[in-house]
Amino acid sequence: MPFPLYLLAMAVFAMGTSEFMLAGLLPDIASDLDVTVGTAGILTSAFAVGMIVGAPLVAALARTWPRRxxxxxxxxxxxxxxxxxxVTTSFSVLFATRVVAALANAGFLAVALTAAGTLVPPDKKGRALAVLLSGTTVATIAGVPGGSLLGTWLGWRAAFWAVAALCLPAAAGILKGIAAERVKDEAAHRPALRAELAQLAKPRLVLVMLLGALVNSATFASFTFLAPVVTGTAGLSEWWVPVVLVLFGAGSFVGVTIAGRVSDQRPALVIAVGGPLLLIGWPALAMLADEPVPLLTLVFVQGALSFALGSTLITRVLYEAAGAPAMAGSYATAALNVGAAVGPLIAATTLSTEAGVLGPLWASGLLVAVALLIAFPLLTAIAAGRGAEVLR
Structure with missing residues (x-):
């Protein structure tokens, strides 16, 4: 894989760390800025909404700009x-910075997803996406626990400074590593914005975006509420929470890596095998959550299956949107973040039911079931045209 891909992944690591670490910093932020934890929680929602809205909007604005x-x-x-x-002492200012950060993150990821596909042969987009998304998975393994520990040790502001610092070597690397790209040549042959937006009328593109959003909803529905399962149902101490999150992140890294090897040529295989296993895994985790060993094992497995299936579907988005070279990444980003925003909202409604803290696990199973009910009758169509060059 080209070295610039790893530079992009480094930036995605910094951004993923920022997005996920906030959950562990909210009490400290609330206390420092004199707001309730519930009010501080809207920082997370602001980031997710900024990502959803920002991806297509910023990508459209930046489509004629030099990519580097x-x-x-x-x-x-x-x-x-x-x-x-x-450095701010105002919650309103902090809120505004999160919105700006989300827009920048959305724009970066939208452009990076498209750039990743242009740095490799047309039939290697899945592998390129795996490298790029490895930045997110490594963030869940190392960045998020590290940010939480840094915040606990030196305060939440130190965690924010650390994320800012992580961006600098990635920026320097991008400045050097993406330098040889022929942006002017690409811009001369780039379709009009109207033509790129018209790709959204393609049924297969809408289908894989929907499936990607559903699978990602299931992933974030459970990931967001794993902590109370660990400390409540399993009866483990709060120190086990970062361990569980790291296991989920490690599984996601394995899943993305494996899917990157096979999703370009055999996407149907990933969906047909990984989908049912993922469906079985969420209810199994709910039923075995009171046993620490099965809990830890299944968290790893579900992380791997979730990201294997999810990254495969997002790869299909890039293939199906091949006619929108500047906007394809934004469509993939929007699908990812609709799932990230909707999944926790659905999961939260189950916490007040008889299922209690296990409700999100059952909700994840239901979301995967819906995805598979849609996908399996259309599996041939979803996997058709493995290479971008044959998609119209």
Missing amino acids: STLLGFILTFATAHALGA
């Missing part, structure tokens, strides 16, 4: 937003 300069601008904006957030 665009990526550099987004990551420096992201770093600046975190630096400002780290």
